[in-house]
Amino acid sequence: MTALRINGARLLERHKLMAGFGETGNGGVIRPALSDEETSARLALLNLARERGFACSVDPIGNLFIRRKGADEGRAPLRMGSHLDSQIPGGNFDGVYGVIAGFEVLETLEDHKVASDAPIEVVVWNNEEGARFSPTTMGSAVHAGQLSLDKALGSFDQDGNRLGDELARSLTQLGPLKSIELGSESLAYVEAHIEQGPILEQNEIPIGVVTGIQGIVQFEVRITGEEAHAGTTPRSRRKDAFWAALDLTAQLRSVTADKDDAIRFTVGRLTVLPGSPNTVPAKVAFTIDLRHPDEALLASVHTQIYQAAETLQTPCEISVITTLNSPPVCFAAKVISSIERQAAEVGLDTARIASGATHDAKFMAPLCPTGMIFIPCRDGISHNENEWADPEHMIAGANTLLGVITELTRAKPT
Ligand SMILES: [Zn+2]
Secondary structure, three states, X not given: OOOOOOOHHHHHHHHHHHHXXXXXXXXXXXXXXXXXXXXXXXXXXXXXXXXXXXXXXXXXXXXXXXXXXXXXXXXXXXXXXXXXXXXXXXXXXXXXHHHHXXXXXXXXXXXXXXXXOOOEEEEEEOOOOOOOXXXXXXXXXXXXXXXOHHHHHXXXXXXXXXXXXXHHHHHOOXXXXXXXXXXXXXXXXXXXXXXXXXXXXXXXXXXXXXXXXXXXXXXXXXXXXXXXXXXXXXXXXXXXXXXXXHHHHHHHHHHOOOOOOOOEEEOOOEEEEOXXXXXXXXXXXXXXXXXXXXXXXXXXXXXXXXXXXXXXXXXXXXXXXXXXXXXXXXXXXXXXXXXXXHHHHHOOOEEEEEEOOOOOHHHHOOOOOEEEEXXXXXXXXXXXXXXXXXHHHHHHXXXXXXXXXXXXXXXXXX
């Protein structure tokens, strides 16, 4: 028997269809969560699913589940998926690729009458981007019990619209949907996604086997000195908060300059007060965003940041607060090895890679064996209208996903 392959032309056609919802005219989309544009994209997908006889459900936070029946309907479904919402503006690949690749797997299994033991579902997570409503990865966080439903429904966008109301409005446009409870069991979860970074493209590797999602620690640093006249105050008398910030960040840059370039250290916001050209600044506040896949290393740098702040030679006061501490997530060995095996079976090179960005898979990992398949994206660009992935890589990723899903559900042609 020849190996099963997805229908590449149909995958690209579905991709083009989705790109029409919220199209900006500059190659990207504006399709924030629960907007009319995202609702239309969701409806188009649901209509395709209904045509194929797949059951469509929704949970209380607006995650959609498209199900192809298994031989044993009593088993927990194997799930694939991602999201259809975008940044404002965003590209045509982030999220949507994982949804259409998953849907193509369902259609391929249906075309070839392949029976799977467990049911197989595509999940469209609600509000992954967090661009309109906060926080990001909301749908999967609520599904996993890591964020309360009430808090999520009570989130407001910048125009004062409540998420719960916008969800209700969106649902009235989606046609009949069965209700599914939060946190229903999954056999496994596999998400296909563009890398959103440059590594696969640089190394000409079509398939990234994602080992996990790196941890993030964020800090707020406040430095207090003393305001003084810029023209009359000698160096020895100054308590210049800006110079202290420069010395501290320079030290932290060397602490985080690892030789394999895996630590991500960013000072993304810095405020200097009072902000007058002729006053020595008395107050500086800045943020630090620190990321790495290894929990122990992250903890060690975390400590070093506090130590550097305590021991800095400065007449100013320094306080450091940790504002976010999200540990790294490791994906299941079983899913990682399946992705490697199935990519090899399709004749594709693979490399193991940690995800620099966060994804819905992060919240699935504690619930069931979870993994992700990355495909390269041009110049590593994402959250940008110029986001682009090669059609050949899109097809390669979907074929790998098909192999993994088939393996994990022991699907066989009837
Ligand atoms: Zn995404």
